[in-house]
Amino acid sequence: xxxxxxxxxxxxxxxxxxxxxxxxxxxxxxxxxxxxxxxxxxxxxxxxxxxxxxxxxxxxxxxxxxxxxxxxxxxxxxxxxxxxxxxxxxxxxxxxxxxxxxxxxxxxxxxxxxxxxxxxxxxxxxxxxxxxxxxxxxxxxxxxxxxxxxxxxxxxxxxxxxxxxxxxxxxxxxxxxxxxxxxxxxxxxxxxxxxxxxxxxxxxxxxxxxxxxxxxxxxxxxxxxxxxxxxxxxxxxxxxxxxxxxxxxxxxxxxxxxxxxxxxxxxxxxxxxxxxxxxxxxxxxxxxxxxxxxxxxxxxxxxxxxxxxxxxxxxxxxxxxxxxxxxxxxxxxxxxxxxxxxxxxxxxxxxxxxxxxxxxxxxxxxxxxxxxxxxxxxxxxxxxxxxxxxxxxxxxxxxxxxxxxxxxxxxxxxxxxxxxxxxxxxxxxxxxxxxxxxxxxxxxxxxxxxxxxxxxxxxxxxxxxxxxxxxxxxxxxxxxxxxxxxxxxxxxxxxxxxxxxxxxxxxxxxxxxxxxxxxxxxxxxxxxxxxxxxxxxxxxxxxxxxxxxxxxxxxxxxxxxxxxxxxxxxxxxxxxxxxxxxxxxxxxxxxxxxxx
Ligand SMILES: Nc1ncnc2c1ncn2[C@@H]1O[C@H](COP(=O)(O)OP(=O)(O)OC[C@H]2O[C@@H]([n+]3cccc(C(=O)O)c3)[C@H](O)[C@@H]2O)[C@@H](O)[C@H]1O
Ligand SMILES: Nc1ncnc2c1ncn2[C@@H]1O[C@H](COP(=O)(O)OP(=O)(O)OP(=O)(O)O)[C@@H](O)[C@H]1O
Ligand SMILES: NC(=O)CC[C@H](N)C(=O)O
Numbered sequence: 001x002x003x004x005x006x007x008x009x010x011x012x013x014x015x016x017x018x019x020x021x022x023x024x025x026x027x028x029x030x031x032x033x034x035x036x037x038x039x040x041x042x043x044x045x046x047x048x049x050x051x052x053x054x055x056x057x058x059x060x061x062x063x064x065x066x067x068x069x070x071x072x073x074x075x076x077x078x079x080x081x082x083x084x085x086x087x088x089x090x091x092x093x094x095x096x097x098x099x100x101x102x103x104x105x106x107x108x109x110x111x112x113x114x115x116x117x118x119x120x121x122x123x124x125x126x127x128x129x130x131x132x133x134x135x136x137x138x139x140x141x142x143x144x145x146x147x148x149x150x151x152x153x154x155x156x157x158x159x160x161x162x163x164x165x166x167x168x169x170x171x172x173x174x175x176x177x178x179x180x181x182x183x184x185x186x187x188x189x190x191x192x193x194x195x196x197x198x199x200x201x202x203x204x205x206x207x208x209x210x211x212x213x214x215x216x217x218x219x220x221x222x223x224x225x226x227x228x229x230x231x232x233x234x235x236x237x238x239x240x241x242x243x244x245x246x247x248x249x250x251x252x253x254x255x256x257x258x259x260x261x262x263x264x265x266x267x268x269x270x271x272x273x274x275x276x277x278x279x280x281x282x283x284x285x286x287x288x289x290x291x292x293x294x295x296x297x298x299x300x301x302x303x304x305x306x307x308x309x310x311x312x313x314x315x316x317x318x319x320x321x322x323x324x325x326x327x328x329x330x331x332x333x334x335x336x337x338x339x340x341x342x343x344x345x346x347x348x349x350x351x352x353x354x355x356x357x358x359x360x361x362x363x364x365x366x367x368x369x370x371x372x373x374x375x376x377x378x379x380x381x382x383x384x385x386x387x388x389x390x391x392x393x394x395x396x397x398x399x400x401x402x403x404x405x406x407x408x409x410x411x412x413x414x415x416x417x418x419x420x421x422x423x424x425x426x427x428x429x430x431x432x433x434x435x436x437x438x439x440x441x442x443x444x445x446x447x448x449x450x451x452x453x454x455x456x457x458x459x460x461x462x463x464x465x466x467x468x469x470x471x472x473x474x475x476x477x478x479x480x481x482x483x484x485x486x487x488x489x490x491x492x493x494x495x496x497x498x499x500x501x502x503x504x505x506x507x508x509x510x511x512x513x514x515x516x517x518x519x520x521x522x523x524x525x526x527x528x529x530x531x532x533x534x535x536x537x538x539x540x541x542x543x544x545x546x547x548x549x550x551x552x553x554x555x556x557x558x559x560x561x562x563x564x565x566x567x568x569x570x571x572x573x574x575x576x577x578x579x580x581x582x583x584x585x586x587x588x589x590x591x592x593x594x595x596x
Contacts, residue, residue, distance in 0.1 A: 001259045002155040004183065005298065007032035007040040008254040010231040010246045012222030014326050015049030016061075018068040022047060025072050025088055026079060028253060033084050035255050036295025038154055040086050043189050043220035043229075044127075044163045045111060047072070047090035050189035050220060051227070056091060056109040056141040065091035069114055069121055077119030083290045085153060086116040087160060089187045092124060094143065108143040113160050113187050115151055115287070123285050125149045127162035128172050128273070135191060135227060135572065135580040138164070146278065148175045148271070152286040156182040157263040159211075163188040166207050166217070170274030173207040173215075178271035179282045180264040184211045188219040192230040192315045193575050197248070197305050200232065205240030213238050214258055221251055223322035226572045226579050228315045232305065247303040249314040250484050255298045309474040310483060312467070312573050313348075317485045319571025320459045321352035324432055333422050333431035335452070336360035336379065336387070337506070338372030341436040341460065343379055343498045344472050348459050349434060351475075351487045355384045359431055362389040363418045365396065367506045371497065378495045383487075392417050411507035415451025423454065432456045435568050440465040442567060442578050443527045444517060444553065445560025452505075453563065458570035462577040464524040465503070472499050518549055526553055532576040537592035554592050561586045 009028040013021040025042060032040035044050055048065050055061045069090045076086060092114075093107035111130070115123035126145025130138035150159045159181035165172040166186050176184045184207070190200060200217070208215040214237050221231035235244040235256045244256040271280050306314060324332060332349050336342050342360075349358045362376050373389075380387040395417045399405075405413055426433045435455030437447050439462055447453040460468060476492035476499075487493075503513040503520075517523055526545045529535045530553065535543060540550045564578045565586055576582050 002262055003259055004038045005036055005257050006216055007037035008218040008233045009040055009042050010221050010233045010252045012251055013046050013049040015224050022068050022072040026075055029081050029086050031253050033081050036292045041185050041218045042088040043218055044089040044187040046088045062091055062093045073116040073121050074119050082118040089113050111142045113162055117287050123149045129164040129168050131164040147281045147283050149283045150179045150181055152263050155262050156260045158183045160185045168275035173211045175271035175280045177211040179268050180266035181213050182260045184213055184215045186217045190219050191227040197232045204234055204236050208236045208238055209240050223319040226569050228319045228571050244300050245302045248306055249318050257298055313471050314485050315573045316348050316459050316571055317352045320348055323457045324353055329432040331357040331431045332434050333359040333425055334434040335363050335418050336376045338375040340468055340498055341438055343494050344468055345434050345436045345459050347493050350383050359386045363392050365392050365414045367509055375495055375498050382491055383493050390421050412448045414507055415448035419451050419454035438463050438465050438468050442564055443531055444556040445563050449563055453567055455568050458568045461570035462573045465520040466524045532574055537594045
């Protein structure tokens with residue numbers, strides 16, 4: 001039985017950085033070669049980053065991706081890595097004059113995969129199934145591929161598919177089975193959402209059994225705007241048994257030795273894709289690669305996935321870190337009120353980019369309680385953040401002297417003056433402004449437009465309030481553990497007083513969230529059912545929610561769409577976030593009907 005040592009490079013590309021991503025390919029291919037790999041596999045669209053969105057429609061970008069692919073193939077050979085087959089995702093176009101969906105004159109864009117070998121692009125193929133739901137718009141920008149490459153390497157037939165191809169029953173994985181492949185490689189950029197790691201592992205096991213061969217699944221890691229990639233690359237055997245698993249949220253080279261069946265000599269030329277009724281043409285290639293030099297044994301690595309709270313926190317840290325760094329910022333600024341939301345955002349930021357790069361402003365008004373200020377100061381001390389206090393009373397008074405504002409208008413003025421302070425400091429010092437709203441507030445419109453909702457990135461916008469508290473508690477318990485994406489604070493970073501106090505916007509005397517909103521333990525499950533599960537009025541009541549509350553909350557959520565559209569982006573961690581996922585009209589007279 002031939003043995004292949006495969007290396008899965010779970011790495012963090014940046015969208016549009018063709019040179020930087022090419023350098024990552026060379027660097028990680030070198031690591032794979034040093035460990036005696038026969039083959040190294042990179043994620044979907046590795047060379048361009050993912051998702052490229054409408055960059056795919058720019059002919060110049062497609063051409064640049066194709067050229068970068070050829071350059072990286074040559075460079076691998078120049079660096080003495082030419083004999084190691086490198087499989088990577090990239091952006092290509094159809095060779096024929098078939099136009100794209102938006103009428104590109106020729107060469108419609110493809111979400112492509114290539115085998116690089118001995119300085120050449122030896123094999124090219126394209127993703128067959130283009131996801132077009134949730135956060136994905138691939139049908140809008142790509143045309144589907146219709147071929148399955150099967151590459152003979154050291155006596156094993158190896159097939160390649162791309163991400164969504166794996167999610168189809170009877171699809172390309174089953175075509176790999178029809179082609180009698182001995183190993184199936186899947187290149188992925190599969191965004192994180194809660195519990196998706198378990199779904200993906202089950203899926204890999206199912207597809208391995210369907211293809212009748214081992215399956216290697218490499219996923220990207222890192223973040224791109226709203227999307228976070230958690231890695232969690234896996235290798236499973238033909239029976240679906242887990243053989244190797246990479247850690248989540250960190251770059252990793254997962255090296256696995258596999259005993260694989262010798263190529264059968266099968267020459268099946270095409271297979272039926274039961275999932276869409278198309279025919280997939282099987283393209284066969286043979287690579288004449290020299291065997292790598294002897295390297296030491298590689299014990300299989302099987303990392304335990306993180307638990308639910310650790311995983312969510314890891315996604316928020318990763319999303320924040322990569323947004324800050326990939327957009328060229330070194331530091332962030334936010335208002336620290338002494339409340340739980342800004343406390344958690346500050347802590348996530350400190351974990352993401354180091355407390356020395358986090359700047360907070362305490363902006364007490366005449367309604368701020370003394371314990372708000374002292375709680376904020378205690379958090380600053382525990383985490384070693386950069387802090388300053390700017391009293392806003394005089395600024396509010398100056399504004400009020402010029403305008404006759406009352407009630408809510410006067411309350412919101414405080415929030416808008418605070419936003420001016422942090423935007424001013426951002427302009428002056430180049431800090432990115434972090435926005436502190438959570439998903440419960442975004443859902444109900446409980447925030448001030450151009451006030452607390454102002455900023456550049458919103459780390460907890462996909463986290464309902466009850467989970468804000470849960471993550472704050474989890475973060476304190478994680479002190480002293482070896483969770484990789486945390487700053488090593490020696491003490492609990494979030495003072496308990498902040499976690500246990502009753503939430504308040506402190507815009508008027510004695511204001512409490514419960515004056516405007518139901519208790520969060522009633523509100524949040526209802527929001528999840530309405531926003532993430534799209535249950536209608538009657539279905540919400542059937543699910544056990546209080547009918548009066550259902551009416552009230554549906555109305556609040558529907559009316560706040562205009563605020564959400566103007567909200568900064570933030571990491572998606574649930575099955576449906578506000579932003580790429582949940583797209584509703586702002587101008588909208590539809591109200592959920594009640595049959596009951
Ligand atoms: N369809 C639409 N399209 C575009 N714009 C629309 C609009 N409908 C209203 N508007 C605009 O929106 C304005 C109303 O929104 P906005 O100005 O936000 O004001 P509003 O939503 O009335 O008040 C903000 C609420 O958020 C609460 N809150 C909660 C938590 C924190 C904070 C904080 O500030 O720290 C505040 C605060 O207590 C208050 O209840 C209107 O005056 C109008 O200009
Ligand atoms: N006194 C303040 N000093 C600095 N920033 C403030 C102050 N009050 C409000 N902010 C800013 O406005 C945001 C919104 O306030 P809000 O009251 O909703 O959140 P919070 O105070 O962090 O948490 P909670 O909602 O639990 O009280 C805060 O996250 C913070 O960034
Ligand atoms: N890039 C993709 O094709 C991703 C789609 C896929 N269903 C996933 O989330 O894993």
